[in-house]
Amino acid sequence: MAQEIPKTTKQWKVTGTSGFDDLKLSEVPLPELGDAQVLVKMRAASLNLQYRDLIIPKGQYGFAFSPGVVAGSDGAGEVIAVGKHVKRFKKGDKVVTLFNQGHLGGDIDRAAAATGLGGAIDGVLRTVGAFDENGLVPLPEGLSFLEGATLPCAAVTAWNALYGLKRLTPGQWVLTQGTGGVSIFGVQFAKAAGARVIATTSSADKAKLLEKLGADHIINYKENPNWGSKVREITNGAGVDHVIEVAGPTSMAQSLKSIKMEGVISIIGFVGGTQDPNQPGFLENLLRMCTTRGLLVGSRSQMEEMCRAIEANLDKLRPVIDSKVFKFEDLKEAYEYQWSGKHQGKVCIEIS
Incomplete structure (x- = not known):
């Protein structure tokens, strides 16, 4: 049975820069899907790169930021609809987000650095989201949505550090x-x-x-x-x-x-x-x-190379997830937990 397209999405927005209380959950109408966009039912997210997600609502982030942005850059989910010009994905595909949506390959430039999810443009901490088809990669075979959600920032950054x-x-x-x-x-x-x-x-x-x-x-x-x-x-x-x-x-x-x-x-x-x-x-x-x-994370081509390596070495490269996984509604608790430094591995959020 085809999955019904929801009319609304629940989302966590960064409404200010005075702390985690400026993270606000709301439900809004889902905009019309663009011709080159992919509609994703988000299944999981993770908090990323050395407090990046955490310092945005604290007003300490030094890169591109849009007030009122939907939080989070690292997510995984299932494609439920595609725009009429989309070639890379189809309904039912499992996907992972690309951190800088415009950094497809080669050296990063100012334009690509201004396309960070959850900073410059709306991110992944929502129940349903539309993304440009070029800003997604297939979820590596053998990984769960939670495991896949750990990859866009931390994993690609480590890969870039060692191979970039x-x-x-x-x-x-x-x-x-x-x-x-x-x-x-x-x-x-x-x-x-x-x-x-x-x-x-x-x-x-x-x-x-x-x-x-x-x-x-x-x-x-x-x-x-x-x-x-x-x-x-x-x-x-x-x-x-x-x-x-x-x-x-x-x-x-x-x-x-x-x-x-x-x-x-x-x-x-x-x-x-x-x-x-x-x-x-x-x-x-x-x-x-x-x-x-x-360095600022890495490109889609680097992420795709990394994902191929993970698929070929699942026993050695399976992502390490902290034992405490949070519900979507408890996002502020997840932020506080990571800020405390008690975690070992990636702090993850189950969305649906």
């Missing part, structure tokens, strides 16, 4: 930080590629998860604040080939100490804060002879 500039090769060293979504995907992708992983963490409990994922060495950065020297020791003085830097100014000095000559530090976020009196200066990058690179 200098491609990771077997036997290289990768350094990850913590047990957030990007870092966990970084461990998984690195191990699946035959690389060696050094992971930092703040607790024994979180170390257990990193051990389970196959991290070769784990350093508690609270017990060893000069962990860059430990990384050098582990790598026989050479340093690591890739650093996935998520903490920001508070850890950059140690990341620079950890990187090898011609290595790449991919700067993802700043969960440790935006200021630190001991952050390294201008010359440090030159003295270390490395590349320090900021």
Whole structure:
């Protein structure tokens, strides 16, 4: 039986920038579907990249933002209708959203960076949503909607960090930080590629998860604040080939100490804060002879490459979801939970 097209959609909008209470749930009429659009019944969403979703309602997001935007960039669902010019999808297909809807391939530019779901344009935290057909990719075979909803931001970002500039090769060293979504995907992708992983963490409990994922060495950065020297020791003085830097100014000095000559530090976020009196200066990058690179998620072509890798290695690359999954109506609780830092893996929301 064909699925009936709903006349309304429930959605969480960011109505202000003073905190999570500015997230408001409402029900509105569903606009007419455009000729190049795909109508998706959303099944799941996840909160993303190093607090990006969380700092938007707090007024701390430095990229494109439209007041009153529907929140969230990471979602998965089922196609229930397509516009008359749509070629890439059909009714019944399972799909995952692309973070920057306009970043289809190649280097990102200003125009593509201004197409972020849940920031510049309406996002995924709604029961039904219309998306441009180019802003979706097929859900990898073998993944649930919840698992698929973890991919658009954290997974693609980790993939870009390891393959976007200098491609990771077997036997290289990768350094990850913590047990957030990007870092966990970084461990998984690195191990699946035959690389060696050094992971930092703040607790024994979180170390257990990193051990389970196959991290070769784990350093508690609270017990060893000069962990860059430990990384050098582990790598026989050479340093690591890739650093996935998520903490920001508070850890950059140690990341620079950890990187090898011609290595790449991919700067993802700043969960440790935006200021630190001991952050390294201008010359440090030159003295270390490395590349320090900021990145904004990745393109659709990178996401499609990543999804093919996941399908081929489901046993190693199945997304890690936090044990606490939230209902759509309890979105504010999900935001508070991730903000508390208690999660291990991706914080997910079941939509329908």
